Amino acid sequence: xxxxxxxxxxxxxxxxxxxxxxxxxxxxxxxxxxxxxxxxxxxxxxxxxxxxxxxxxxxxxxxxxxxxxxxxxxxxxxxxxxxxxxxxxxxxxxxxxxxxxxxxxxxxxxxxxxxxxxxxxxxxxxxxxxxxxxxxxxxxxxxxxxxxxxxxxxxxxxxxxxxxxxxxxxxxxxxxxxxxxxxxxxxxxxxxxxxxxxxxxxxxxxxxxxxxxxxxxxxxxxxxxxxxxxxxxxxxxxxxxxxxxxxxxxxxxxxxxxxxxxxxxxxxxxxxxxxxxxxxxxxxxxxxxxxxxxxxxxxxxxxxxxxxxxxxxxxxxxxxxxxxxxxxxxxxxxxxxxxxxxxxxxx
Amino acid sequence: xxxxxxxxxxxxxxxxxxxxxxxxxxxxxxxxxxxxxxxxxxxxxxxxxxxxxxxxxxxxxxxxxxxxxxxxxxxxxxxxxxxxxxxxxxxxxxxxxxxxxxxxxxxxxxxxxxxxxxxxxxxxxxxxxxxxxxxxxxxxxxxxxxxxxxxxxxxxxxxxxxxxxxxxxxxxxxxxxxxxxxxxxxxxxxxxxxxxxxxxxxxxxxxxxxxxxxxxxxxxxxxxxxxxxxxxxxxxxxxxxxxxxxxxxxxxxxxxxxxxxxxxxxxxxxxxxxxxxxxxxxxxxxxxxxxxxxxxxxxxxxxxxxxxxxxxxxxxxxxxxxxxxxxxxxxxxxxxxxxxxxxxxxx
DNA sequence: GTGAAAGCGCTAACAC
DNA sequence: GTGTTAGCGCTTTCAC
Numbered sequence: 001x002x003x004x005x006x007x008x009x010x011x012x013x014x015x016x017x018x019x020x021x022x023x024x025x026x027x028x029x030x031x032x033x034x035x036x037x038x039x040x041x042x043x044x045x046x047x048x049x050x051x052x053x054x055x056x057x058x059x060x061x062x063x064x065x066x067x068x069x070x071x072x073x074x075x076x077x078x079x080x081x082x083x084x085x086x087x088x089x090x091x092x093x094x095x096x097x098x099x100x101x102x103x104x105x106x107x108x109x110x111x112x113x114x115x116x117x118x119x120x121x122x123x124x125x126x127x128x129x130x131x132x133x134x135x136x137x138x139x140x141x142x143x144x145x146x147x148x149x150x151x152x153x154x155x156x157x158x159x160x161x162x163x164x165x166x167x168x169x170x171x172x173x174x175x176x177x178x179x180x181x182x183x184x185x186x187x188x189x190x191x192x193x194x195x196x197x198x199x200x201x202x203x204x205x206x207x208x209x210x211x212x213x214x215x216x217x218x219x220x221x222x223x224x225x226x227x228x229x230x231x232x233x234x235x236x237x238x239x240x241x242x243x244x245x246x247x248x249x250x251x252x253x254x255x256x257x258x259x260x261x262x263x264x265x266x267x268x269x270x271x272x273x274x275x276x277x278x279x280x281x282x283x284x285x286x287x288x289x290x291x292x293x294x295x296x297x298x299x300x301x302x303x304x305x306x307x308x309x310x311x312x313x314x315x316x317x318x319x320x321x322x323x324x325x326x327x328x329x330x331x332x333x334x335x336x337x338x339x340x341x342x343x344x345x346x347x
Numbered sequence: 348x349x350x351x352x353x354x355x356x357x358x359x360x361x362x363x364x365x366x367x368x369x370x371x372x373x374x375x376x377x378x379x380x381x382x383x384x385x386x387x388x389x390x391x392x393x394x395x396x397x398x399x400x401x402x403x404x405x406x407x408x409x410x411x412x413x414x415x416x417x418x419x420x421x422x423x424x425x426x427x428x429x430x431x432x433x434x435x436x437x438x439x440x441x442x443x444x445x446x447x448x449x450x451x452x453x454x455x456x457x458x459x460x461x462x463x464x465x466x467x468x469x470x471x472x473x474x475x476x477x478x479x480x481x482x483x484x485x486x487x488x489x490x491x492x493x494x495x496x497x498x499x500x501x502x503x504x505x506x507x508x509x510x511x512x513x514x515x516x517x518x519x520x521x522x523x524x525x526x527x528x529x530x531x532x533x534x535x536x537x538x539x540x541x542x543x544x545x546x547x548x549x550x551x552x553x554x555x556x557x558x559x560x561x562x563x564x565x566x567x568x569x570x571x572x573x574x575x576x577x578x579x580x581x582x583x584x585x586x587x588x589x590x591x592x593x594x595x596x597x598x599x600x601x602x603x604x605x606x607x608x609x610x611x612x613x614x615x616x617x618x619x620x621x622x623x624x625x626x627x628x629x630x631x632x633x634x635x636x637x638x639x640x641x642x643x644x645x646x647x648x649x650x651x652x653x654x655x656x657x658x659x660x661x662x663x664x665x666x667x668x669x670x671x672x673x674x675x676x677x678x679x680x681x682x683x684x685x686x687x688x689x690x691x692x693x694x
Numbered sequence: 695g696t697g698a699a700a701g702c703g704c705t706a707a708c709a710c
Numbered sequence: 711g712t713g714t715t716a717g718c719g720c721t722t723t724c725a726c
Binding site: 026069071073074075076078079084085086087088089099102104105106108109110112113115116119120121122123124125137140141142143243247269272273275276279297298299301302303304305306 | 373416418420421422423425426431432433434435436446449451452453455456457459460462463466467468469470471472484487488489490590594616619620622623626644645646648649650651652653
C-alpha cells in the first residue's frame, strides 16, 4: 500500500523530491484538493465553511486536511479578502510612555492569546492625543485587520475613519461607530468611597487619573457626588496612573490638607506609590491614613498592607474587545463589566 | 497653494474620485510606480531596499510613497516571500496558566511594539512541556514568521524543527540552532545571596523556580555554591514563580527550619507572596526574616518594605529577541544581560 | 453541487 | 539600471 503522505510535497509526484527535502513543504490548499479528489474551489468552500458542498466532498476534504496537517495561510487569505493580518492595540496618551503601563501589556498579552488561533497577531502602538493622523494611518494600512482602542478620548472617537467601521472596539468609552467594552467605573468608585466612609473616614482625598481620560472621569464624578451628598470636603489632586506620580500626589495631599484621613487612588499603582511615600514620611497605613486603589492588579492582594481596591476583569474585557473586532459580528454598543469592591487591609 | 494631500487616493489623479469616495482605497505599489513614472519592480526595489536603482528613480519613488501615504501590504509581501505574518511567543510550561504571568504579558507587549513598524503582529501560545508537537506545528504553519521561546527546556531545544532555523530565538537557554537572550542569573543570584550574608544573615533559605526550568537552575546553583563555601546550611523549597506558591513555600520554610533568618525567592512575585504570608504569621520583614526577590518588577520599588532584588532589563531582552528573529540576521549564539543587585529595604 | 478562471499586492528571476 | 513576467496561496464570481 502506498503511504498516505506520498502525494505531498510537489505537483510532480516524484517521490525523490520528498526524500531529498527533509523539510517537507507545508501542505497547501492545492495539496488538500488533490488528495481529496476535488477542485480547489470545493476544498476552499469546505474549509472556510462558506458556500455549499456535498456531505461526501465535505468528509473527504476534512480527512485530507487532517491527514496533511493543513493550515490555511493567513497571508494569502488576507490578501485575497482585502483583510488585514494584525490587530492593533492603539493606546492614547500624551506621550509614548503610556505603553509602559503593565495594564497595557496585560491587554496586549490577552489579545495575543485571542489572535493565535486565528493565525493573526497583535501590534502595539501609541496614539498621540493630538492629531488624528495616527488613526487615519491605521485605517489606511491594509495590514491592519482591526483596532482595539485603549484610553480613548472623544476627539479620537469623533475622528474615527469610516474605513475602520465594523472592525474597531474600545476598552473605555465608545460611540455609535465604536462598541465600548468598559468597566462600570462609577459604581466601583462609589463602592470604594462608600467603604471609606463606612469605616469612619471623613476627610477623603482622591488622586485622579489623567484629566483627558473620560472614563477615568466617571470615578471622579462618583467621588464628588458622594462627598457632596455626605457634606464632606472635595480634595482632588491629578495623577496619571503611575506609582511615581501617586507618591508625589499623596505628599501634595498631605501638605495641602494635613488632616486627610483617607486617599482614594484612581489606580492600584497610584495607591502603591502613595503608600510608599506615606511610609517614607512615617505615616501609617491604614492607621493614620487609609489608602484604596482601583483595578486589583495581580499584586494588590500580596502588597503590604493588602490593598483595598475595586476589582476589574481586565483579561475578560480585553478578550471580549479583541474577539469582537476579530469576529466582526455586530455587537451591542456597550458591554459593561462590573467594578467590585474588594475590602482588604489598606482601607 | 495646493494641499499636499490633494494627490492622495488614486493614480488617476481625478479629484472627483477622491471626493466621491469617502473611503479612499489605500495606495498600492502600482499606484506608486505609476505616480513615480517607473515600473513596479523599480518601485519595489527602492521600497524594499533590495537591488539597485538610480538616485533619480529612488527620489521619485520616495516622493510618490510620501505623497500617496503608501504602506506596503504585509500580507502580499509575506505571501510572495513565503514568509509568515506573525511572531509567536511560545511559553513552555506544565499547563496553560503559565500565560497568566505578568512577565509573559510584558514580553508579549514588548514584542508587539517591535512588530508594529514591521507590519507584523505577535501571537501568544502555551507550549506543553511534554510532546514536541506544538513546536513542529509552529514550524509548519506558514503564517508564522518566527518564534520567541520563553522558559525553554533542553528537550524543546533538541526537538527544534529544521524549518524554524534562523527564525527562532530564546529568552533563556539556547542551543547551536537557537540564539539565547538571557540574564546572567548566576551572577545575580550570587550578588543577592552575598548581600544577605554581608548583612549578617546566616540561615538563608531559597524558594526556587520550577524544577524543569534550566535557567532558573543557575540561581539555585549559585545559592548552593555560596552556602557551601561559607559553610552555611542549604535550605531549598520548590516554587513556581507565583505569589501564591511563594506564600506557601515561606510557611513551609519556617516550619521545617524555624530559625531561618532570610529567604531568597526566585522571583519578585514569590517574594511578595512570602512577605505577605510571613506578615500573616506576625513575622516582621526584614526585622525577623529578610526577604529578597529576583526580577525587579515594576512594583518592587513601591512595595512595603521596598523589595531588595536583582534587576533585569526584561524589556530590552524581549526587544532584542524579537528583533533578532524579525531581522533574521545572524546573531551571536548567546547575548547575556546583566542581573544587578538592588538593595532596598526588605533585605 | 462543482470546477475553471481571475485576480488580491507584492517580489524575484530574467531579459533588455 | 530598468522593465517584463511569472507566480506566492487563497477566495470568489460565474458557468456548467
